[in-house]
Amino acid sequence: MNSKGTQSKEGGNTMTLKRWTLTMMTTGLIGSMLLTACSGNNEGKSVGNSQEGTAPPASAGSASIASGGDGTTTDPTAEPLGKYDPPIKLTSARGVDSTYKYEAGDDLEHNVWTRAYQDDLGIDFSYDWTVAAAQYDEKLNIAIASGDLPDMFTVNATQLKNLVDAGQIADLTSSWDQYATDYTKQIVTEDGGHSLQSATFNGKVYAIPNTLSAVDTASVLWVRTDWLTKLGLSEPQSLQDVLTIAKAFATQDPDGNGKQDTYGLAVHKNLWDGWAGLEGFFNAYGAYPQIWVRDEASGQLAFGTVQPAMKQALADLQNLYETGAIDPEFGVKDPGKEGELADKFGLFFGKQWAPISPLQAAKNLDPEMDWKAFPIYDLNGQPTKSQAKFPVQSYTVVRKGYEHPEAAVKLANLFADKMFGPDMEPSKYGTTADNIEVFHAAVAQIWPNSQNQEAQASISAALNSNDPSSLTPALKSTYDNIVKFRNGDNSTWAFERIFGPVSSQSVLNQYLEQNLLQNNEFFGAPTPMIGSKQSSLDKMTLENLTKIIMGDASVDDFDTYVKNWSNLGGADITNEVNEWYAAQ
Template sequence: MHGKKGIALLLSSFLVISLAACSSGNNGGTTPEESAAGSNAPKDTASLTPLGKYDPPIEVTAVRGITEGTKYSEGESIDNNVWSKAYESELGVKVKYLWTTPTAQYDQKLNIAIASDDLPDITPVSASQLKRLVEDGALEDLTSLYEQYGSELTKGIMSQDGGNAIKSATFDGKLYGLPNMTSGLGQTHVLWVRTDWLQKLGLPEPKTMDDVTRTAEAFVKQDPDGNHKADTYGLGINKDIFGFYAGMQGFFNGFHAYPNTWVKDASGKLGYGSVQPETKAALLKLQELYKQGLLDKEFGTKDATKVSEAANGGKLGLFYGFFWNAGWLQDGKNTDPTMEWKPISIVSSDDQPAKAQVPFAINTYYVVKKGAKNPEAAVKVLNFDFEKLWGETAQPDIYSVNNNTAIFEYALLYGEAPRKNLDAYLNVVKALEANDPSGLNTEEKGYYDNILAFRAGDLKLWGNEQMYGPAGSLSVIDSYSKNVQLVDDAYYGAPTQGMTDNNATLQKLQLEVFTRIIMGGSIDEFDQFVAQWNDLGGNTITGEVNDWLASQ
C-alpha cells in the first residue's frame, strides 16, 4: 500500500500508537547496572538508559534490502538521511551498511552470508532464517538486554498482540530476535459496498450471504451505472483468490472457514483451515456465483490492481478487503464524485455470526550476531525508532512521511503497534464528537483535519472519512474486536521443516484446485485436494504444528 496513492493512504498504515499506550512515558525504567548487562556493557552511564547516548560514539554494522521505488531527498541516501544522522547525533550510534540490495534479492544474498558465517552486528531475517541461526548458535541472547534496555513504549508495542510475537522469537526460553511488529488486526477483511448503486436500485445493505448474492446479481443485471450495457460485475475477486484487495478471506469467513491459517478443532488439535469441510462449502458457493455471471469470468488473469481499476472505473460494486482499501478507491471518487462506497461487517451464511480471520502478521525479525561488541544497541535503536514514530515526542513529518516520501523506510529497525490504527480511529472519533482535537497527537490531528476538510467539500480527502470517520472501515474492525468476532491464526512458531520443504508446492496446488472449482470444476476435486495435500507434506506439517502446540 506504499507509494502511489498519496500521503493519506501512506499514513493510514503507519499511525501513531494510542496516547493511552504511551502515556506511561518511555524514558523511564530502572537504569541497569553494568554488571547485569554482561561483559559487553558500555562503560558510560548515560548509554545504560533506553534512550541514552553513547559517548564516545559506537559503530554498528548492518545489512538490508531496499524497497523498490524508495525515494530520497536531494543529497540523501540510505547511508546519509534524517534517520542515520539522528542515530549518530542523538544516540551516538554510527550505522555502517556492509551491503544493501533490492528487497527481491535480499533473502538470496543473506542466505549466502549466513552460509559463509559473514553476518553484520544487526540483520533483518525471516522466521526460517531466525530458526536456522539459533540452531547454528550464531546469535546473541537478547533476553536480559531487552528486559534492561527496552523502553516502556517498546515493551508496550511488542506485547500488544498478547505476547505471540515475542514468543515466536523465543527458543528454549531465550529471546533471539526483535520482531518487526505489525498488525494482524489490520489485515482482517471488511466488505466494501457501492452504496450509491444500492440507493439507485432500491436495495438494503447486505446483512447475510444471501443478501450478498442478491446484491451482486442486481449489480450485474439491473444496469446500476445506467449506461444500458451489461458491463458491470457483482463481486470482485483477484487471481490469487486471497489477499488485501478483492481477496476472498472475508467471504470464506462467512462460511466459518479460515483458509491459509491454523485453527483449533473440537478436540483441541490444530488443523489447516484450507482443508476443512467449511472451505468446501465456500468454494461451492463461489462456483455458483461464477456460473451465474456474478464474478468476472476472467478473474484468473487479474491481480488486485486490475480489480481496483474496475472498481475505480465504475464497473464493480462489491469486494472484500483491508480497511485501507479506501485509499485505493480515492481515484474513483476523484473521477466520479457521485461514487459512494461503504465498509460493512463481513456477513454470515447461517445464523451464527461471521468471525474475521486474523493472520499472524510477523514475518521479519532483527537479530544480533553472537559476540557483537554492543548487542544492546539493537534494543536502543528500536526504542529510538518507536519514540520518533509513535512516542510522546514523535515527529511524523520528519521521521515518517513527508511530501509523499516514505521516510520511515530509512529506519534501521521498524515496527508498529497491532492496535495503532484502531486506537487512532477511537481518538479521532472522540475528538470529532467533542469538536476538540486538543488531545490528539500530530498524526491523529492530521486525520481529524482531513476529515473536517472533506466534510467542508474537499473530495480528495474522502478516504480519510472512509477509514477514520465514525462509520469508517476501522469502526467495523472495532466492532469485531468488541464483539469477539475474530479468529487468530493459532500457529505462530517458525516455519517447520515440513513447511520449508513443502509449502510452495501445497500453495500452488491449492490455487490451481480452488480456481478450477470456482470456474466450474467438480466439487469432488476438493476431497481429492485434501488427500493430495496430506500426501504432499500436509500430514507431516500438521504433526509438526501439533508437536509445537504441545510444547507451548
C-alpha cells in the first residue's frame, strides 16, 4: 500500500499517462469482449430455437420406417455407408449450447457419434472452431468473409444463397444422387420435396437440408389448470373464454397470497418464438405473422404481419395489457427473463416443449401447479389453423475444393440409420437411459416430420394398457418417466405434459389429423430485398406492435405502420416473393 502511494507521487505525470493508456487498452479490450458476449444474452431465445430445431428428449425413434428403404443394403458401386480406408480427415464448425451434456469422459469431439464416424465411416472428425450457439451466425459470417472455411458446416438460408452466389461451396448433386440412401431421401423429401428444393439452385443441389419436424414448431395454448379450479372457471372453449380467463387470473388473486401480482398472458419482448411467442394468439384471429400466406382473393402470397386480420388481435392484446393481464414490463424482458415469472402467469401460447423450460423449474418449487395444453380456437370456438415453420431452418454444406464432398451425405445417412433406420440404436445415439441427449453431438442431422407425434401415440397406448413391451428403448425411458411422475415424483412432470395422453403432443396430433397447420408458403432463397431490408423492417414491426399493445399507440396506427412497411421495402419484397411464387 505504502510503497504504491509514494510511487505514484513520485511517478507524477508519467504515472497518470500510463494509467490512461491502461484505461484505454482495457476499455478497448472489454469492449470487444462484450461485443461477442452480449449476443449470448439471447441465449434464452436460442435455447428455444435449438430445441425447436431438434426435438425434446426421448423423442428419438419412430415406428414408421417400415416403408423406408433398407439403409444398409449397399450398392457395391455407391456404398452410401461405406468406410473410407485409409481414413479421411473432415473438419467442421458449430454452435454449442450450454445445455448440451455428454456421457462420462466424453466431450464434443469425443463421443458416440465421433467414434461412429471413425469406426463405421472412416472419417476422422474434428472441429476448426466452436462458439456459443447464439453467436454462430455472426462467427460464421466472419469466417465466410475471410474465406477461411471448415470442410463441412451448417448455414442458414441467407448464408446458403450468398455462398452459392459466391461459388464458395461444392455442388453436391452427384454426391446426393449417388450416395444418399433411399431412407435419407425419404426423410428429406417427406414434405413433398420443398425442403430439397430450397437447397437447389439452377437445378443443382448445394446442401443437405437439415429437416426437422414442422408440426413441432406450431403453437398450442397452455393454461394453468390449478388456478382454473381455484377460481371456479371452466376450461376454455373459445378465444373469448381465453380472454376472460386471462383477466380473471390477473385480477382475482389465483395464487391466494393477497397481492395483485399475477398475470394472465405471458408475452416477451421478441413477441415471436421462444416458449411464449404470440403467433398462436394471432392465429386465433386468422392472422399469421412473420410467414407468407396465400391470399385466396388475389392468388398471391402476402406477408402475414401486415394483414388486416392483425388489427382485432392487437386491439384485444391492448385491452389485456390495460387490465393488467399482461406483465407491464414484457417490453424489456427477453424470453429467459420473462420465464423467471413462470409461477406468476396462467396462460400462454407456446411451444410443445414449454413444460421442460420454464415450467418444470416452477413446478419443482410449487407442486400444486399444473398446466394443460389446448388446441387454438377462434373467438367463436371453432378450431383454427396454427402456423408452422418451414421444416428446414439450416443446411449442411461442403466447402468447394474439399476432396470428399460425398462424406456429408454419408454422415446424414449414418444419422438417419442410427436414429431411425432398421438398425437404429436410439438409446445409444439419441437419448441415453440417463436422459443424456447425445444426439446433439451429431452433424448433418435430418429428422422425420411427425416422429414426436407418433411417439406420443405409442406412449399413450402403452400407458392405457400398462404394457410398455412394444416400446423402443427411448420411448420406454419416456414412459418410465411418466410412470415415475404418476407415482408422485414431480421432477418428471414435464414428460406427462408433453407425451402423456393429454399433452402438447396430443394437441399436435390433433392438428395433423384435422389438417390444422398453416405452412409458410415462401421457402425460396432470401430475395435481394429481404437481404438488405429485412432487419430494418423487423425492427419497425417490433417497435410498432409493442407500442400498440402497450397503448402508446392506437390500434389505428397499425394502418400507418402497414403503409410505412410497404414503402420502406415491404412492397418490393412482396413483389420478389411473388415472382418466385409464380415460377413454382
